[in-house]
Amino acid sequence: MNTDRIRGMYDILPDEIGWWRLAEQAMIDTARRFNYREIRFPIVEYTELFARGMGEATDVVGKEMYTFTDRKERSLSLRPEGTASVVRAYLNQGWHTQAPFQKLFYIGPMFRYEKPQKGRCRQFHQFGIEALGSLDPSLDAEVISFAWSMMDQLGIGGLWLRLNSIGCSEDRERFRAVLHAHFSRSIAHMCADCNRRLDENPMRILDCKEPQCQPFIDTAPGSADHLCPECALHFAHVRSLLDLLGLGYEIDSRLVRGIDYYTRTVFELMSKDLGSQDTLLGGGRYDGLVETFGGPSIPGLGFAGGFERLVIILQERANAKLTETSLDLFLATLGEAGRRYAFSLAQRLRRDGFSVDIDHRNRALRKQLTLANALHARHLLVIGDDEARAARGKIKQMDSGEELEISLEADTIADVLRKGG
Template identity: 60%
Template sequence: MTYEAVRGMRDILPEEVGCWTLVEERVRDVARLYNYREIRPPIVEHTELFSRGIGEATDIVGKEMFTFPDKKGRSLTLRPEATASVVRAYLEHGLHVKEPFQKLFYLGPMFRYEKPQKGRSRQFHQYGVEAIGSLDSSLDVEVIEVAWTLMDSLGLGGLSLRLNSIGCAQDHGRYREVLRAHFADRITSMCPDCQRRHKENPLRILDCKDARCQEAIAAAPGSVDHLCEECARHFAEVRRLLEHASLSYRIDGRLVRGLDYYTRTVFELVSQDLGAQDALLGGGRYDDLVAKLGGPPTPGVGFAGGMDRLILVLAERANAPCADERLNLFLVALGEKGRAFALDLTRALRREGVSVDLDYRGRPLRKQIAYADSIGARLLLVLGENEIESAKGRLKEMDSGVEEDVALTPAAIADAISRRREEWNSSSSQSKSPRT
């Protein structure tokens, strides 16, 4: 093997693409259902957008970005997430002036320089929604509902929602001190990482999984108990509305997300099927981000989900829904005459919107048919002297073996196929797929 893909980047081959397009379609359908509109920011941004937006002190900015200089020496970065880009676009194009309240969604590749493992590659794909311009608790709940609805539409049950509120910027400062005080007298018996975190950002201690630290963490006060009056009220309302909508959740006082811009509501949807990389999607409020990036004080809330992980989970469950587009018709050409006839017929049928293919390698009849079968063609039509002379052929259904006479005109064949389309569409996603 002479070349291989760059570490942490992988090919999505034709066999898998069906699952991807299906998930993408569902994301778009659900987003539209809730009136979120698609936005497509570029993949490369000025490095500063992320270091400002996501936070200098975060792991993402500190050590996980694909950053490089352009030809004029400006520092550019492959986006590690999309929220900062969406907010940048929101401000750059004056959306905040035209209509400050915007509901947007996106879909696409993100890049983080991490050690690759299952469910975590350096180029990965996220979908996400952002609702910018309102502090209303019902919007937090709507965003969470979008996530649940999407999972439902993919037939994914058995997921759980972890929920927390980390309060506003002022609350963060106070809570940090509360934690620092809590851990102060036992920090010496905790892991080295936590001793560092204790100084830098005690919030991160809550994320630690080291056995030595668990006791102290379990006894730590939750952020929920240290919210200011307004944040507490906001969170209570979020919870009330979630319950009202019958969306179950579990309060997790240890849930602190890795991006600095989060405020108030934070949440994660986790799956048991994913091992260490169990977060299927996560999000929350970012009420200070727009202002931090130079805009007017504007609240926002959103989430991002990992498509790669989602597809991994779908694949592990039985009957994963995958788009399965099968070729309508394969023409088997016999001899010179048959070949010429088949080429013309192919062109005519394609103009009629019928997907058709034929042999390009001069293979014998038997192999042509075997090939048609292996690529999952729905119908087969043999074109030899007999057919051309009589202007009649036999259309064979590959799955059942049933044959039907047809006139060899594009219109007649296209008609015979369109009669079957409905039946194909209703059974396509579960029926036998090609190459299995």
């Protein structure tokens, strides 16, 4: 039996969970403050959903999806991202007719067959939000400020934004032609992927990381200079609202993000505090996506980021180890009557909300006391047959070493645990 992990997929172990909870809680708290509601969608969808949504020619759809045929010969894929599923659920619920304005968030695993490296896994965990039903620039600024607030809550400083607008579909068409003309002159010196992208979608060339392509990308025209008046005004409004909120940004005219559904505002949130300038999350508008899926013309936008990277940052930045959850009470036992008494007492106290544990391996008292220490138990109670018979015993406050003789009724013990801090 092979017990290896699948490459690029990891167990998140109990010792690490505290960091994950911290990051997840920041998402949940921020969503509450901004009034975004949680949605949970299936891990598996029809492959077509991602192919139509993200674009057949994107790397994600073309090379990175986990796609398989089910028992009825339908092509299904593990979700590589959340936006397509959220929009699918939105249409599936009929929200486009009944409640078109929706602010939603999600957290959960996504799957991409990428080259695994630090902070990048094949099963990775995303947090994201989607806001559908308004073109108003205030929604763009809110989505960005949501992201910013979440990172603030986690104590991640030095935040700055890479911001751009790629315009409406007409602007994109025009910009693609401009880029095609620009790259056509130098395409012979560029990588094989870029040669393919030139005719598929020259905007994707801007995402290329190959060193040989950088000089031509650096001199490429910017999308923000090719916007129609309406999109230019929208972009100006977004920027003025970010100024109003005091959120620092840098216009990066080559930021286009490699997925087909993006329109108008696109952004990435970075932190200067991190050694390398790491992207914390990215997102943008997708004003045509609902229509692509057969719905009416309803605009939307959102962002997504990876928990793996956040957890690495939180761990690297932490001076102290994350406080371990301690146990309210450990019940050590001697003899069969003592064990039965403790077993029932533990159940009562757990029902009252206390964390209580007992030894399940019937070991010597000394080993049980070692375990109580390892578990950081705040209180210890040793129950032997005598204690069980008399229903009296000594409860020990582990920090102070203080012992108190009490009646072994659940209510009495509960009082001591509550006072014991």
